[in-house]
Amino acid sequence: MKGKLSRVGTTYLPVKEVEESATWYAEHLGAKVNYKDNDKAILQFADQSFFLVKSPLGESANFTDSYGNECFSVTFEVNGVEALANLHQDFKGRDINVGKIEDRGHAGRNFVFYDPNGNKFDVWSELSPTFRALHHQK
Known part of the structure; x- marks a missing residue:
């Protein structure tokens, strides 16, 4: 279905x-x-x-997994590892709270960042196939 x-x-x-x-x-x-x-x-x-x-103060979109780790609820995508590295550098230059670029054992690389309210987000270096096809990006 x-x-x-x-x-x-x-x-x-x-x-x-x-x-x-x-x-x-x-x-x-x-x-x-x-x-x-x-x-x-x-x-x-x-x-x-x-x-x-x-x-109210202290609210965020984050949640805690069963191991006690703070998790993000949104992953953004960029088109490739180079785009990810460039965005990471840009965010660091803007004094955005960013984590290191990680290899999580799947395709591509990721890093996390926070907005000023403590909302945690993920960025992944791989565009979804559906988005890629819709936007004719290769």
Whole structure:
């Protein structure tokens, strides 16, 4: 049976301050701010919508796995290891909290980074085959 859901359209992220967070995402990740009020901002980047939702201090999109490790809930993709290394350097130059580039035992490489609200994200050097085919990238 073919999947019933076509794609992820929106991801919701908790933030302390909507204005500051929207500005950070625009300046550091190239997000386009489509809407903003005191309680939320709607951003477009990475071929998806992200809602930044004003939340209490200490909230994040992270979770803890059964071994006690903090996990991310979103992995972004770039086109190749060189693109990953370039992005890693760019983030370090912007003083974004980034982890080291890792070999996790599968295709490609990864690194994690955090937004100013403590939301943890992953970046992977491999574009999904579906995205690659849709965008005619090789």
